[in-house]
Amino acid sequence: MDTARPVLANDDGVRTVYAAHGPELYRFALRSLGDRGLAEEAVQETFVRAWQAANRFDDALGSLRTWLFAIVRNVVIDLSRARAVRPALASESGMNEPIVIDDDIEHVLIAWQVEEALQKLSAEHRDALVEVHYRARPYHEVARELGVPIGTVKSRVYYALKAMRLALEELGWSDDV
Amino acid sequence: MTSEACRELRATLGAVALGGADPAEELALRAHLDGCADCRAELRELTSVAAALPFADPARDAGGLAKPPPTLAKHVVDRLSYERTAQRAARRARTRLRVAAVAASAVAIAAAVIAFVLVAPSGSSPGTRIVFASQSGASAAATLREGAAGTQVAFHVSGLHEGDYYWLWLTSADGDRIAAGTFRGTAAPANLVMTAAIPLADARRIWVTDGKDQVVLDERLPAAA
Numbered sequence: 455m456d457t458a459r460p461v462l463a464n465d466d467g468v469r470t471v472y473a474a475h476g477p478e479l480y481r482f483a484l485r486s487l488g489d490r491g492l493a494e495e496a497v498q499e500t501f502v503r504a505w506q507a508a509n510r511f512d513d514a515l516g517s518l519r520t521w522l523f524a525i526v527r528n529v530v531i532d533l534s535r536a537r538a539v540r541p542a543l544a545s546e547s548g549m550n551e552p553i554v555i556d557d558d559i560e561h562v563l564i565a566w567q568v569e570e571a572l573q574k575l576s577a578e579h580r581d582a583l584v585e586v587h588y589r590a591r592p593y594h595e596v597a598r599e600l601g602v603p604i605g606t607v608k609s610r611v612y613y614a615l616k617a618m619r620l621a622l623e624e625l626g627w628s629d630d631v
Numbered sequence: 632m633t634s635e636a637c638r639e640l641r642a643t644l645g646a647v648a649l650g651g652a653d654p655a656e657e658l659a660l661r662a663h664l665d666g667c668a669d670c671r672a673e674l675r676e677l678t679s680v681a682a683a684l685p686f687a688d689p690a691r692d693a694g695g696l697a698k699p700p701p702t703l704a705k706h707v708v709d710r711l712s713y714e715r716t717a718q719r720a721a722r723r724a725r726t727r728l729r730v731a732a733v734a735a736s737a738v739a740i741a742a743a744v745i746a747f748v749l750v751a752p753s754g755s756s757p758g759t760r761i762v763f764a765s766q767s768g769a770s771a772a773a774t775l776r777e778g779a780a781g782t783q784v785a786f787h788v789s790g791l792h793e794g795d796y797y798w799l800w801l802t803s804a805d806g807d808r809i810a811a812g813t814f815r816g817t818a819a820p821a822n823l824v825m826t827a828a829i830p831l832a833d834a835r836r837i838w839v840t841d842g843k844d845q846v847v848l849d850e851r852l853p854a855a856a
Contacts (some may be wrong), residue, residue: 463715468708476707480699485691488824494703495770498787498820499762501707502714503774506760529762539686561686570680580689587649587681588689592769605642612645615677622680629679 461518462505471508472501475519478570478625479526485566486530496533500526520626527559563629571621575614582610583618636663637670644670647783677708706820710787713822717774717785720824721758724779758785761837762814763848771848773837781828784811784837788823788848801827802836816841
């Protein structure tokens with residue numbers, strides 16, 4: 455089921471693959487390029503390249519999603535480069551930062567994966583993690599504010615990290631980056 | 632150590648991974664870790680998650696996950712359907728050209744040689760792919776293939792001025808501009824197939840001008856292999 459060539463060879467197949475991976479590809483492109491129009495263009499270009507190179511896709515080597523993300527990464531780099539060539543015109547058309555070049559793309563990918571994973575947490579887990587980590591607030595303060603024991607906040611942070619790990623792995627994140 | 636101890640220390644694992652644990656708690660956990668491979672493995676996993684957190688800005692997606700425009704699914708389906716059609720058309724044209732070349736060879740060897748040069752680089756090549764630098768809101772991509780009558784350009788463009796006329800051009804190695812045709816602009820994505828009467832190997836540049844002869848899109852083509 456998770457192979458590119460037969461799946462992308464007809465409209466129904468394209469619809470299926472888009473439904474499974476399109477929105478994520480779009481969000482990653484939007485995060486990288488900062489422009490909705492360009493993000494749409496990037497998704498279309500990703501599907502065209504995937505279809506053109508479908509005979510090089512080997513599902514023994516990885517999932518369709520991993521493969522599509524490898525392609526969208528290159529598309530984003532190409533689109534950013536193309537845009538960087540004409541900064542004056544780019545700003546005229548109202549496009550703004552960030553412009554991504556190769557070295558940044560891995561960081562943007564991780565940032566996007568973490569942000570996407572944060573959204574998949576339950577509100578309780580996310581709030582605990584945001585308060586303790588991003589706002590650097592002491593556990594006891596967060597506990598008092600929420601009206602729960604300090605152990606509960608710690609336990610929510612622990613489960614938030616566990617859930618983040620799972621969500622990140624689903625998004626193709628790997629430790630060794 | 633028992634799994635009961637592991638359960639009790641679990642909450643501390645999160646705090647230690649994030650680097651904000653109470654020193655006494657951390658000390659107790661470290662003592663436990665010496666004898667517990669499971670908890671050591673878990674701390675390693677959580678610590679690498681914690682290390683990735685600073686890359687993100689949690690406020691960025693505060694409104695939930697952005698949804699792509701509902702039209703994008705259709706655009707992707709249409710785009711691939713059109714790319715498939717363009718590829719089939721180019722393949723048919725090459726087949727016709729090959730037949731013509733074989734017939735011609737019996738009569739005029741010179742003609743066959745020229746036709747062969749046109750046919751040779753194609754094979755099952757996916758074509759030359761160009762993504763244009765975005766200009767003034769217009770974005771475009773093109774696939775160029777060797778066709779029977781010249782270079783077939785499968786052109787995908789969006790963000791043009793609605794209703795304006797545009798020209799698509801190729802520039803040859805000699806610097807001549809060869810028109811692939813005219814088309815009417817649309818803001819929505821449009822797919823076009825046009826042909827410029829030069830061989831792909833001879834094309835150096837692909838560009839689009841508007842009705843006032845201003846260059847709207849412009850890319851150099853990779854040198855022929």
